[in-house]
Amino acid sequence: MTLPWLRMLVASAASMVLLGTSAVATAAAPDKDSVAASVHTAGRVKDGGDVLRYSWPGVYFEGRIRGTGVGIVLDDPAADYDVQVDGATVATLVTPGKATHWVNGLRDGVHTVRLVKRNDTPWATSAFGGFVAAPGGAVLARPTARSRQIEFVGDSLTAGYGNLSASRDCTGEQVARTTNADVSYAALTARRLRADYQINAYSGRGMVRNYNGGSPEENYRTFYDRALLNVPGDVWQNPGTWRPRLVVVHLGTNDFSTPLNPGEPWTDESLAAAYRSAYSGFLQKLRTRYGPGTTLLAVGAGPFAGHVEQVVQERTGAGDRRVRYWRLDDTNLDYTGCHWHYSAQDHRLLADRLTSFLGDLPIRW
Structure with missing residues (x-):
């Protein structure tokens, strides 16, 4: 049947909301040339050395860390993201801007972390600067790609x-x-x-x-x-x-x-x-x-x-x-x-x- 599908232009917001056990802080980005090597992604990204740039919706990054917290380095004034740790969504980032967003209070040990871009923002370029571990922790080898x-x-x-x-x-x-x-x-x-x-x-x-x-x-x-x-x-x-x-x-x-x-x-x-x-x-x-x-x-x-x-x-x-x-x-x-x-x-x-x-x-x- 013919359905009255409609569409309107999406205006981006300049605010940021964090849900779950998450805090906002600033931290140094990972060493240059380490981002692509430390995360798994299947999306269309452009490797800028210290950042990965992208536009399409649903782009995701997966990593592994050891410790009690993980930081997510982003530069994005337009898109929204979900942050998932060990398979559970622990934070939603709304137009996060340029900052490192922390998820703290994790059990001390090895954790998988996944960042996923929720929406389509074709007028903007998003940039991801990698995952960083809380003091005393470490970023581990990236997860294996799926077959x-x-x-x-x-x-x-x-x-x-x-x-x-x-x-x-x-x-x-x-x-x-x-x-x-x-x-x-x-x-x-x-x-x-x-x-x-x-x-x-x-x-x-x-x-x-x-x-x-x-x-x-x-x-x-x-x-x-x-x-x-x-x-x-x-x-x-x-x-x-x-x-x-x-x-x-x-x-x-x-x-x-x-x-x-x-x-x-x-x-x-x-x-x-x-x-x-x-x-x-x-x-x-x-x-x-x-x-x-x-x-x-x-x-x-x-x-x-x-x-x-x-x-x-x-x-x-x-x-x-x-x-x-x-x-x-x-x-x-x-x-x-x-x-x-x-x-x-x-x-x-x-x-x-x-x-x-x-x-x-x-x-x-």
Whole structure:
């Protein structure tokens, strides 16, 4: 069915909130050239030596420390983060700025720590300066990378836009605070499959047409290759460790969820044709990048489901045996997130359904 998905620009706040057993302090950053070596991440980051820079939602960093406290070195005026220690969320950092944020009072011993970027802030660049141990402690060797990798390509529905909201009516501030990519269907599915993942999702962008025809000079494909979304021409350099065996593409809501406006260069028919052509080309780009062993899963929903299915059928007929179609089942979804987006409950249901579907595919993990 066609759903009245809406989207508005998200305004960042200049405040910071800490929840749980956390305190704020300043401390020296780790030695230069140590950040990338001391943490595990699968996200699209640019190594600046003493910091890692990034833009996409859901980017996470994992480390190990010994001692009674851990500091998180950040420089980010726009995004929100969750801090997890030994699997439990102990702090939420709201637009943390440039500082080291401490979680103290831990049992003296070895702990795993995870920092995850909650929301999409494509207008800003985030910077992470590593984990530091409290006095008397030490930063230990980073956790081992997972053997499975999944890349998720999408828009606000994949980013977890407003998924923690108690109301569909949200201000920009409320959208920012209630968006959490870490409880999106993408992150949930990856964790259930014990996979590292990227959530390369950009709210409001479509395959060829953005929400309500906005910013017609660009679309999702304009930004896909970037690590830093607000840097024109930026290109993420794969360090050679990112080799996903599954790529999930969920794009089309913004192309078709709003009527064409006067002055847009489309008819309904030409938009559909352009969408199918661009979608096929994007799948070919992924196939060229990741090779014949990677499964490409194209997601169809609402008014664009038939177009996605047609693209998959054409590629399958041309000999691509590892492209598959998944018709998103929206049964019992309540769409009570901000502006008719998936709620946290919806994301859990979709993760259940997607995980089940993937279990029947012959993915070469």
